[in-house]
Amino acid sequence: MSGELDPRLLTRAREVVAAITGFRDDAIATEAMERVVRAELTRGRSAGDLLGELLQPVSPLSATLARSVLVGETYFFRQPEHFRFISQEGVPAALRRGALALRGWSAGCATGEEAYSLAACLQSSLPHGFPVEVLGTDLQESSLETARRATYGSWSRRESAPRLFPLYVELGDREVQILPVVRRVTTFAQSNLLAPLPERFGRFDFILCRNVLTYFTPAARDAAITLLSRTLNPGGLLFLGAVEVDRVPPGMVREGPPELQCFRLLAPGESVAPSSRTRASDRARAPEKPERPAPPATKPARAAAAPPPEPSRIHLTALERIEEGDEVGATAVLEALVRQSPDYLPGLLELALLRERSGAREAAVPLMRTLRSRAERLPPDQLVDGPEALPARFYQASADAYLNQGTLE
Structure with missing residues (x-):
């Protein structure tokens, strides 16, 4: 079927996808949505039938459309600086706080490479037998099925991302399988970043949510970060992608170099030290130091031109x-x-x-x-x-x- 699609149907499809995913309009792949709609029409459904289904609060077609636009780019130890920081700084800090177990969450994990990388990082950075749990969540169930199989090809191993910690064994020239010790501590579940994570999953010491929020609208991005921060233990770390936020999220402080985009949740009663972490708007409203009045001029002087604002x-x-x-x-x-x-x-x-x-x-x-x-x-x-x-x-x-x-x- 190659004819023009009903514009009302496509408009509604885009609205549904935006509501489910939080994606900006320009981040929603029109071609992907059109493929889904054309496939349904080819099966004999009418445009009116599809439009009626999309007007329902929840429907199979809505879920299929949302899955069609998701971006699944991931590989082992992507952004290795995050895993190094967790190993060298994050884990020791958590142990100093008296943690008896460490838990991590890969939010928007796609096919699971990030979740397994986090599990391997934590296990290798702790004494043998120290309790570790890692959760990987994604909106797309088919991606989670791939993650649970724990077998990956060469696309999951990139030269740009070194193998930092023991993670997998070779199955031949092309495939690898995640080590059983890493698989045992890693679980996967379907979840939407725009909905609260069910309480049964508990709280976390480390959350990775990277290169996902860049596609979100500002409102959806802020809502997602708020939900993520609510699942952190006090002192827990949230890692975001390099250009996903341009300021420190509320209730958090920056940790490590700024390009790391790592933020720590403040403990109850902990305040932000007055430094560069002070909110920009607060500094903008800070009162200026009073200036000493100038002595009266003996004769009118030409007013000096005011310098431009810094x-x-x-x-x-x-x-x-x-x-x-x-x-x-x-x-x-x-x-x-x-x-x-x-x-x-x-x-x-x-x-x-x-x-x-x-x-x-x-x-x-x-x-x-x-x-x-x-x-x-x-x-x-x-x-x-x-x-x-x-x-x-x-x-x-x-x-x-x-x-x-x-x-x-």
Whole structure:
């Protein structure tokens, strides 16, 4: 069937997919949805029948459409810096807190490579026999079935991701199988990041949710992060992808270098030290130090031209508007900032992410390219002034991660 599809049907299909997945409109692959709809029509169903099913709160067709647009790119020890940090910093910190067992969650685990990698990392970083549990969840049941089989091909092993910890045995030239000791501590369940995780799964010390939220709308992303943080033990760590958030989530503090995108849940009663972690909006509202009054002039003097505001002060104004929901106003402020201070890296990143969140990816890409080019000119560890002082390597890593993202189709 190659004719035009009913636009009402496609519009409703897109609405249903967005509600289930949280994806932005431009992250929903139209071709994938159309393939599902055409397959149903080929089986003899009418457009009216399909539209009627999609008007129901829950339906098999809705689930099939949502699965069709999911992105399943994953492999063993992807972003190895996260696993190194867990092993070298996260596990020792949890043991100092008196943890009697360590639990991890791979949220949006696709076919399971990340969950098994986390399990192997924890087991190798702890004394023999120390209790470890890892949960992997995904929206797509067929992906979880692959994960439970625990047999993988060469696509799951990438040269860019070293084999950091004992994880699998070779079954031949092309296949590997997860070690029984790793399989025993890893379980899988179907779950949606936009719904609370059932209480029976408990709380976690480490959560990996990486390269998933980049496709979400801002509201869906914030909702998902809130739900994830609620399942952390106090002091637990949440790891996100490089360009998925541009500020510290509420109730958390940054851990490790900023490009790690690792955040620790504050313990009850723990406060954030007044440092670069202070919320940008709070600093923007901080009272200025009173200035000593100038002595009276003996004769009228020409008023000196006021210096232009510092880039970071303009940036804080934009952040305030974002928090107030005025993204149009924030965009105008950031565009003026980038014109006035084209080498101000935080402004380039903020404007690029704001355009990405609004669905204007074609406008975000050139900004990210400019950001990468200008960050590369600086020493990697040189701190760049902004609402939060971050090294130049953070901006280069953020631009690289964004520009190297795979296609959505």
